Amino acid sequence: MNTVVLLTLTGLGLAALYFLVASGLSLVFGLADVLNFAHGLFLGVGAYATWWAAGNLPGAGPDGLGFVVAVLFGVLAGSLVAVLVELVLIRPLYSRTIEQVLVTVGLSLAGVALLQATWGADPRTFPRPDWSRNVTSVLGAQVPNAGLLLIVAAVVVLGALLAFLRWTRYGLIIRAGVENREMVTALGIDVRKAFTLVFAIGGAAAALAGALGGVYFGTVSPGQGGSLLIFAFIVVVIGGMGSVVGSAYAAVAVGLLQQFVNYYGTSGLGDLCVVGLLAVVLLLRPQGLAGKVAHA
Amino acid sequence: MTNSVVDAPPAQVPDELTPGRSRWHGLRPYLPLVALVVAAVLPYSTLNLPGIFEGPLNSPGTLQLLAICLVFGGLAAGYDLLFGRTGMLSFGHALYFAAGVYGTDVLVTKAGLPLWQAAVLTVLGGTTLAALLGAVALRTVGIAFAMVTLAFAQVGAILVARDFGGLTGGEEGLPLDVSGLPAALVGVTNTVNLYWLALAYLALVVLVVHRVSGSPTGRVLAGLRDDERRIGVLGLDPYRFKLVAFTLAGGLASAGGVVYVLIVGGASPHITSSELTLSLLVMVVLGGPGTRWGPVLGGILYMYLDHRLTAFGSSDAVNSLPAFLSHPLSQPLFVLGTVFILAVYFFPGGLASLRSRLTPLRRALTRRS
Amino acid sequence: MVEPVLSVEGLSVRIAGLHILQGVSFEVAPTGVTVLLGRNGVGKTTTLRAIVGLTPRGGEVRGTVRMGARSLLARPTHRLVRGGLGYVPEDRCVFAGLTVAENLRLAERRGTTPAYDKVFALFPELDRRGRQRAGSLSGGQQQMLAIGRVLLNDNRLLLVDEPTKGLAPKVVTEVAEVLERVAESVPVLLVEQNLAVVRRLASDAVVLSAGRVAWTGDARELLLETALTKSLLGVGAAEVHS
Amino acid sequence: MLATRGLTWRIGEVAIVDSVYLDLQPGEFLGVIGPNGAGKTSLFNLITGLRRPTEGRLLLDGADVTTLPPHRRARLGLGRTFQASSVFGSLTVRENVRLAVQAHRGGSMKLWRRAAADRDVAAAADAALDRVGLHHRGTALAGTLAHGEKRKLEIALLLAGEPRVMLLDEPMAGVSAEDVPELVRVIKSLTGDSGRAVLMVEHHMDVILELADRIAVMHHGALLACDTPDTVMANATVQEAYLGEAL
Amino acid sequence: GSPQDTASGGGDAAPVKVGLVYSQSGPLASYGKQYIEGFKAGLDFATKGTGKVGDRKIEVTEADDAGDPAKAVSAAKDLIGKGTKIIAGSTSSGVALQVAPIAAQNKVLFVSGPAATDAVTGANKYTFRSGRQSWQDVVTAKSFIGDAAGKKVVVFAQDGAFGDANEAAVKAVIGGAGASVSSVRAPASATEFTPFASQIKAAKPDLLFVAWAGTTAGAMWQTLDQQGVLAATTVVTGLDIRASWPTFGAAGSKISFLSHYFDGASDTEAAKAAKAKIPGGTLDLFHPDGFAAAQMVVRAVQEGGDDVEKMVKALEGWEFEGVKGTMKIRAEDHALLQPMYQAKLTGSGTTFTATAQKTLTGDESAPPVAQMKG
């Protein structure tokens, strides 16, 4: 019994991590129609910026309020980088999707290499509050606090994104802009601003995932973002492009599936099952679980 | 629409369908042949290109590098049959290449088959695999198709990494057992034969892609790229044509794998990764999708950079720079990534568009003279 | 001579090496409908798009376009539109993935009250189909939506590209009536192939031929002169009135 | 020749096409009119197989083709144009038509032949282009054509396939007044020979009246009337729901 | 010219070309860095600061393989084509395994570096190794449980060849001594380790042998700790490079480490020389490998000149004093017999210290003799 509880809760923690990575990806991918391979870079920036801040920024630290400041700094840095990327690299290329892919691939290579050139290839210990290393006993299962933190963060991010899409005009503008940017401008809307905003949010979500991922793994390394990205892509696609809710469902499905199959099955089967799930979902419902448009 | 991620393949008219009319009109058909001959006699040259290659053109190191570049030129050209010519964005093309590499390696090293048998079996197997998986994946379109192909390739990657029965060697890879191989393909002194083999492969792929693109089927593929529904209404089954293109491209890729494993002398799991497919995409876009020479050039250039940048990164020129420059520059991937980004801005439409971009210049010059 | 609301001078557009417009000059009167006529492919749409700043990437625009004292070229489209330049594109360009209501909501501008009443009175269909995805609307319905979107706001000039294309005769009449009413308060630059509509609405006409202005003047005059219509539009005056 | 037997297409509760019975005789020209959104294009989609009907059957030469995919129906001689022009934008005008000719003549699955060497296909394509008056645009990319030119290209694509039953979806929309008579002539010539049948949606009443042997009127997905032009034009409902007052 | 030119070796006073193909960039760049530092120090030590053997200068050419065997093969072929008779390096096992056959095909000497795979031992006549191999790790691990008979041992390892090799070695070494060995395997890409920790815990082993490399190691140790595995049983694993020590976190002090090398594990002449020579002055895991490689290269040149067969003869059975102490190249399969260490980690935060608990001699940790393949 407590194995099941343990696996469920840690599975949800994993799902939360996937969701945090996927949410930003899904937003940018589904709404701005940019297949953003540089998302892993934003993640890395968020993680390293948090790591740096905790050690060097006055007021920030590995614990208590200082930790919150450090994470905020990381998130800010991530969204700043995302905005810069959008302004400088992506903006001139809207409606040239394949070239965008090239640029984001280039960016992910160059960015990760830059992180490595600056901080080395070896994992660095991540500053984190002591409580995050401990466990909480839930129904007899020793659940890591870092996982619980991820779950809480994921729920908050989900709520915030839904509110943004539902209550602001930006959701609408972005969806329309994906279809036909020209026409949105012809309605008197500065569509570029909306797209920059999407990147800023996507970057912030990624950076948060990076920072909390750091807490979860206990280390940061340049390639960390990339390895999470593949599962995030799977989550985004299973969930349905641009659907934040869909990503949430898919993340839970993927996280739990992986966790349970890894325990009850043989090693590696978990990953195979996830990939199988992806193929099956797409063959049955090519638009993903939650349909195709960004109905928040 | 979300599908527009793949709507974008380039508005290039296939050269093959619209023979140009220029001063070189009479000569043009022979240019590829000339290029082939030049490439074939290249190993007889002792030309030294300092900075570009480590040694003279006929040194084993240079020939080895060129051979790898040529294989990837061919691979990119084959991938372009899917992407540039038909508008199918597959993220799993590495699988068929890897099938070629591991297939040959396992059949030669573990099963002890003679090379030619292993090669034939592998190419047949790779083609069949492409046909089977394509038949399933092509039930979806657009980004879903990209992801299903990615999923299949990922399964391949996991299986290779799992190292079932010690067949693939997992992350350590599987060195090719050369004891049964023809002597002409073994040893540094025979690198030139591998070069010629790679050249032959490239020529084969270019010929196939060229012929197919200029064939009635190629015309249909070009139509598919623009509007699949319309093809159906004209009385052609889009599924069949896409499957043919997918299978053909898969077969060409696995043939490339056979050549590659001989050149490198072993298989390693790098080649099963989705990054390889992504690099293929980059090669094609870098070169100019849907053009005859663009993907080839893109593939060659990409591989050249990929291999040479490691030497560039550790060169004295870089090391003597201040740290904030030399550190990133000594990371090959940093330079490679930056090159992609710059390429997009400075050569939109890929290398192949350079010619047309230079045309106004040339015209201006000739007018003046 | 009254001050024109829009004056175009020596407008030239090159796209992909093609000289599509070669020095087009004309003016749009501050009231009524000025119609832009010409065969397929002479550059009518290109003219409108150049005015709102939507020439495709790589296109090169020369000349001057002014609205009052302001020069329009080189200003971003969304500024022009917010400044009161409404544009209804040729191929409707409704947002297929959005619902009708969302399409309309998108056109709302901050700081003004959108005139939903006016739009729904003209096109009750849009009210009824508020939750339908615009992509699944019939052709005519999409056209109504495209016009309705622009009419939500006050404009100083409307550019309308072939609004009656593909509409049922009854709706053509309705659209024509709508435009007639709209034109009472806002000047309209209209591209139209349906000469019956032109006859009903237009006060001034500009005829394009192969990227140049072939004729400008009073629309009624043009349509009554058989020789003129024959040479400029390829149809006799009699057919215009049939 | 072509017969729909209670063809119905529902989305949820709404019948977009509602139990339509139509018979098309060889050589007949049937005009279809109806208000915007009446379901005309949807009916075409059902007939050509782009959509599957929820009820009803479709017969072509007496054989049931209701479940055939679009390309099989096209092989049986069903051709159409699209309301929103859908041509192969990245191919030249000439290649567009050659593709259509080739699709019709078979031999598309030939990987090793030179397409350009097939003079029959080229000749047939040029003939089709000539017929719609697009010959001079042969080398332009179809994607860059002006609207009216695309309409003509659509018709050329249709002609190239030599279909026995042709479905034209608003061929005149956006065509300049000067070219209308020309296009009318082209369309008229379609039926003249060899007993082809045409089904044409059009909002230009003068064109319909000139061409059509019979006129079908659709309204809210259902067939309101299907009769000779005179009878239909005299119908009060048609007058009220579709034609309105003339300008 | 001819279709292909291969330069031949030089004359008596010409420099000796040595090619180093290792990771300067890529995931194993920091291993590569230690290796090259060690090599330079070793060269200095073995040539007594002259960089020469007799009159002949040792001319070292470095090439970056970025961890990719294909690039390593290209670089090796290039070097061999230019007349290089000695190649060393190979930071990763994949590279070592694919370069070794190249050496045999072209009859040049290959001294493999940090690559730990057992398969390099006995790969062929021309291939030697300057580092330790997985088997030696496992033998060291065995020394933690004393009498193995009747004990229950679990191996926790990554999928793939590295994990396979470790599992097989544990089965042979510890299982062979009477313990019952089972294994829990996880994908190398795993990010969440609870299921595996639960499986291990359920197995209640007397000894847990962990073979895990990669950036997720920190998360893995934390999970084992949180699920109480570290408290319940003796856990043995290899001590990785210094930079990774902080990632053990609180788990560090609860683990029994087997170690290939760490700063302070030995106090030999060579170790002192190495410490003096390398930047920073702190030795790390792979410095001894580079150092030993240089010693072996110098020995080969001294005894063999330009004759590779003679070099092979000179190295086979050679015993020398390396950084770790007495090293011996076993003639039969070219395994490098060398001391191995048991270690403890103490400290917290970012400062940790390792201390040697016990040293196993080269003979004590010797792997079984492998069949020489070619």
Ligand SMILES: Nc1ncnc2c1ncn2[C@@H]1O[C@H](COP(=O)(O)OP(=O)(O)OP(=O)(O)O)[C@@H](O)[C@H]1O
């Ligand atoms: N993006 C483009 N690239 C190349 N040529 C173009 C492009 N857009 C338009 N053209 C060409 O410019 C000419 C004018 O096009 P435009 O759409 O302005 O004509 P139009 O007068 O609006 O015709 P229609 O009545 O058919 O709508 C046409 O010959 C067309 O082929």
Ligand SMILES: Nc1ncnc2c1ncn2[C@@H]1O[C@H](COP(=O)(O)OP(=O)(O)OP(=O)(O)O)[C@@H](O)[C@H]1O
């Ligand atoms: N996929 C769909 N989902 C929902 N409604 C649809 C869909 N497709 C069509 N409709 C609706 O079905 C009705 C018929 O559309 P259709 O396009 O057939 O009309 P039409 O008669 O061709 O009109 P027009 O003359 O304007 O082209 C319209 O009300 C349209 O909104």
Ligand SMILES: [Mg+2]
């Ligand atoms: Mg137009």
Ligand SMILES: [Mg+2]
């Ligand atoms: Mg319609």
